[in-house]
Amino acid sequence: GLSQERLMQRLEAHAALGAIEGGGVCRLALTDADRQGRDQLVHWMRELGLEVRVDGIGNIFGIRAGRTQAAPVMTGSHIDTVATGGRYDGIYGVMAGLEVVRWLNEHGIELARPLVVAAFSNEEGVRFQPDMMGSLVHAGGLPLQQALDTVGIDGLRCGDELARIGYAGDLPCGSLRPHAFVELHIEQGPVLEAEGACIGAVQDLQGISWQEFRFTGQSNHAGTTPMHLRRDAGYCAAAVAVFVRELARRYGGSQVATAGAVQLHPNLINVIAARATVAVDLRNTDEATLQRAEQELAAYVRQLCEAESVTVQTRRLARFEPVRFDAGLVRLIEDCAGARGHRTRRMSSGAGHDAQMMARICPAAMIFVPSAGGISHNPREHTEPADLLRGANVLLDALLTLAGQ
Amino acid sequence: GLSQERLMQRLEAHAALGAIEGGGVCRLALTDADRQGRDQLVHWMRELGLEVRVDGIGNIFGIRAGRTQAAPVMTGSHIDTVATGGRYDGIYGVMAGLEVVRWLNEHGIELARPLVVAAFSNEEGVRFQPDMMGSLVHAGGLPLQQALDTVGIDGLRCGDELARIGYAGDLPCGSLRPHAFVELHIEQGPVLEAEGACIGAVQDLQGISWQEFRFTGQSNHAGTTPMHLRRDAGYCAAAVAVFVRELARRYGGSQVATAGAVQLHPNLINVIAARATVAVDLRNTDEATLQRAEQELAAYVRQLCEAESVTVQTRRLARFEPVRFDAGLVRLIEDCAGARGHRTRRMSSGAGHDAQMMARICPAAMIFVPSAGGISHNPREHTEPADLLRGANVLLDALLTLAGQ
Numbered sequence: 001g002l003s004q005e006r007l008m009q010r011l012e013a014h015a016a017l018g019a020i021e022g023g024g025v026c027r028l029a030l031t032d033a034d035r036q037g038r039d040q041l042v043h044w045m046r047e048l049g050l051e052v053r054v055d056g057i058g059n060i061f062g063i064r065a066g067r068t069q070a071a072p073v074m075t076g077s078h079i080d081t082v083a084t085g086g087r088y089d090g091i092y093g094v095m096a097g098l099e100v101v102r103w104l105n106e107h108g109i110e111l112a113r114p115l116v117v118a119a120f121s122n123e124e125g126v127r128f129q130p131d132m133m134g135s136l137v138h139a140g141g142l143p144l145q146q147a148l149d150t151v152g153i154d155g156l157r158c159g160d161e162l163a164r165i166g167y168a169g170d171l172p173c174g175s176l177r178p179h180a181f182v183e184l185h186i187e188q189g190p191v192l193e194a195e196g197a198c199i200g201a202v203q204d205l206q207g208i209s210w211q212e213f214r215f216t217g218q219s220n221h222a223g224t225t226p227m228h229l230r231r232d233a234g235y236c237a238a239a240v241a242v243f244v245r246e247l248a249r250r251y252g253g254s255q256v257a258t259a260g261a262v263q264l265h266p267n268l269i270n271v272i273a274a275r276a277t278v279a280v281d282l283r284n285t286d287e288a289t290l291q292r293a294e295q296e297l298a299a300y301v302r303q304l305c306e307a308e309s310v311t312v313q314t315r316r317l318a319r320f321e322p323v324r325f326d327a328g329l330v331r332l333i334e335d336c337a338g339a340r341g342h343r344t345r346r347m348s349s350g351a352g353h354d355a356q357m358m359a360r361i362c363p364a365a366m367i368f369v370p371s372a373g374g375i376s377h378n379p380r381e382h383t384e385p386a387d388l389l390r391g392a393n394v395l396l397d398a399l400l401t402l403a404g405q
Numbered sequence: 406g407l408s409q410e411r412l413m414q415r416l417e418a419h420a421a422l423g424a425i426e427g428g429g430v431c432r433l434a435l436t437d438a439d440r441q442g443r444d445q446l447v448h449w450m451r452e453l454g455l456e457v458r459v460d461g462i463g464n465i466f467g468i469r470a471g472r473t474q475a476a477p478v479m480t481g482s483h484i485d486t487v488a489t490g491g492r493y494d495g496i497y498g499v500m501a502g503l504e505v506v507r508w509l510n511e512h513g514i515e516l517a518r519p520l521v522v523a524a525f526s527n528e529e530g531v532r533f534q535p536d537m538m539g540s541l542v543h544a545g546g547l548p549l550q551q552a553l554d555t556v557g558i559d560g561l562r563c564g565d566e567l568a569r570i571g572y573a574g575d576l577p578c579g580s581l582r583p584h585a586f587v588e589l590h591i592e593q594g595p596v597l598e599a600e601g602a603c604i605g606a607v608q609d610l611q612g613i614s615w616q617e618f619r620f621t622g623q624s625n626h627a628g629t630t631p632m633h634l635r636r637d638a639g640y641c642a643a644a645v646a647v648f649v650r651e652l653a654r655r656y657g658g659s660q661v662a663t664a665g666a667v668q669l670h671p672n673l674i675n676v677i678a679a680r681a682t683v684a685v686d687l688r689n690t691d692e693a694t695l696q697r698a699e700q701e702l703a704a705y706v707r708q709l710c711e712a713e714s715v716t717v718q719t720r721r722l723a724r725f726e727p728v729r730f731d732a733g734l735v736r737l738i739e740d741c742a743g744a745r746g747h748r749t750r751r752m753s754s755g756a757g758h759d760a761q762m763m764a765r766i767c768p769a770a771m772i773f774v775p776s777a778g779g780i781s782h783n784p785r786e787h788t789e790p791a792d793l794l795r796g797a798n799v800l801l802d803a804l805l806t807l808a809g810q
């Protein structure tokens with residue numbers, strides 16, 4: 001099997017690029033830290049003899065030639081993080097891919113199919129929406145130009161930032177059509193740990209609905225303005241945050257709802273806010289229920305605007321239906337894990353992943369390993385090295401089977 | 406009487422210092438724009454022959470000698486604004502004071518008492534809390550050192566900013582003890598306009614309670630974290646904003662409640678906020694009711710923290726009990742307004758004012774003029790020039806009576 005020491009060495013070295021207090025990483029897509037992370041990755045890929053190609057949205061592909069010209073087997077994930085990210089989200093799947101290549105090289109194994117290790121651009125989607133942008137463009141779900149024209153939360157244009165960091169490549173987007181795609185990732189949730197399983201065979205992913213509500217009311221004096229004369233945009237943003245929380249509780253099941261980003265203007269203690277923006281993240285494994293949640297929210301916002309005499313601009317930032325992975329590939333992962341004696345669980349993913357975009361163009365599936373305490377998007381995100389190694393070895397086995405010897 | 410043209414000229418010239426889109430002013434306390442406003446004021450004071458003194462908290466006093474050494478009569482207000490301020494809030498009372506001096510000079514009138522036109526530092530309190538900081542220090546309600554050590558919403562220290570703009574003066578704070586203080590101000594609320602009155606004789610001011618709640622939860626993934634495992638600081642801030650809105654509706658009467666300033670961290674769409682700060686402004690004309698509101702809010706926050714497994718740090722940013730102005734002075738203002746044939750109304754102030762601090766050390770009262778549509782802390786804040794002139798003339802008459810000829 002693979003070497004835990006080498007895997008951890010790479011993970012630790014890479015976590016230094018964009019390191020933040022508490023042991024975490026801030027490597028927002030297309031920032032200088034992302035550039036550093038990419039440069040390191042490309043360096044390692046070249047060291048391993050991979051041919052490195054970069055496409056128009058900055059996706060990086062390290063290609064290991066196969067014995068045949070057949071469609072490649074692809075693995076990988078992303079190397080960007082949220083602002084309070086952990087050391088494993090995304091990067092783990094890419095570094096494990098490199099370790100698989102090193103193992104193959106060391107054992108002098110030539111596979112029938114080419115093997116590609118991919119790092120997709122802007123998977124997190126916190127700076128530029130939507131999330132999974134790189135793999136979405138790769139899969140043809142978002143025109144390249146539209147992706148490049150996206151404006152980030154800092155007001156900068158995606159295409160400009162990509163060019164600035166030197167990763168606007170010349171490979172036509174989507175030109176690498178894989179035979180299959182397998183992504184290894186930390187679970188980021190509490191399920192595996194709670195159930196004492198060490199490998200998750202991901203069979204489906206939740207639908208994701210991201211919307212931004214931009215309320216415009218009227219700034220006025222907090223002391224002199226009677227309650228019934230207020231047109232308080234800040235109150236509307238808060239009311240939406242509370243509404244979606246209650247909605248999620250009411251729906252139960254897989255429904256989650258988060259209002260993680262809020263901005264008020266002028267944002268002063270004694271001024272009723274003239275403008276307020278709130279971003280809402282709704283998810284459900286069931287598409288019909290997710291649509292119902294969106295409709296309820298829309299109706300609530302309409303009624304809120306009327307009651308408060310404010311206007312609203314609604315922007316859809318991301319919308320993905322639930323995705324079911326390839327049944328054969330899920331079974332393969334289960335078999336590989338089982339053959340190594342791991343307690344394995346079929347499961348859903350609460351997070352969005354690049355594999356969900358790749359599933360549009362080829363059989364795709366994912367391998368999960370446990371996240372301590374179910375904590376992610378947090379510097380304290382943690383997975384035991386032994387678990388990281390187990391997942392990487394299951395990936396190795398699955399890739400060997402898929403690429404053929 | 407005074408000249409409308411000259412009053413408006415000064416107001417317009419001064420509104421250029423920190424001008425923002427929509428005809429408003431952004432002159433946050435102790436910023437460069439505030440320095441410009443101060444320099445202009447001092448220039449005009451000197452032009453009018455006033456002796457200019459600046460105290461340790463940056464309050465500016467323009468002193469016109471009297472025939473006697475008796476305690477001075479003081480008028481004035483403030484020249485700082487909120488970030489989305491109008492053209493009249495504060496500055497009107499100071500410019501009217503200058504026009505009174507010009508009128509006295511032109512008519513060669515020597516008053517028995519000295520007359521002082523004051524501009525108090527940081528009345529708005531949006532950058533550095535509490536509001537009415539300059540007059541509060543003057544009245545002995547806040548030690549100078551504590552005021553100077555206040556850290557603003559931009560992280561800068563009040564004393565450093567005061568020194569930077571060159572207004573850390575050498576006059577000992579509170580050394581000017583007035584015989585009486587009369588402040589002329591726009592109403593900033595809808596009452597005078599709604600009732601067709603053009604002069605308000607302010608007899609009392611609401612109590613003001615400013616608190617900041619800083620919640621600490623745990624950042625986690627918006628997609629993978631089940632609702633019952635969340636420790637969402639952002640939700641807590643939103644819940645507080647919605648709670649105080651409902652509290653104000655429930656209490657009715659003069660109760661108002663605003664959550665105008667909210668910050669989330671990391672403030673990203675798919676990350677449950679680890680930290681969130683919400684500033685709450687509660688006001689009531691009745692102290693017992695205001696205390697009840699504070700207690701209800703504290704109980705709610707306790708219960709919220711327990712339910713959400715978050716911790717909270719509560720900071721009191723400002724707390725002023727309701728103030729009742731000097732009955733004789735209120736009557737004098739009514740008489741002066743009546744003598745000029747103005748429809749006058751005794752009223753409460755919803756906003757806090759420097760006169761409320763001065764009332765701690767001398768008889769104090771205020772003159773209000775109407776605010777169009779009751780709009781304030783908004784670039785669209787407006788008062789008709791004729792109304793501005795009426796108020797200034799009532800101020801002139803009251804000052805003449807108080808200072809004696």
Ligand SMILES: NC(=O)NCCC(=O)O
Nearest residue numbers: 123124131351352628675
């Ligand atoms: N895996 C992961 O954290 N993806 C980011 C997109 C999302 O699910 O919010």
Ligand SMILES: NC(=O)NCCC(=O)O
Nearest residue numbers: 223270528529536756757
């Ligand atoms: N007059 C005025 O707007 N004062 C600011 C302090 C407050 O009332 O919030």
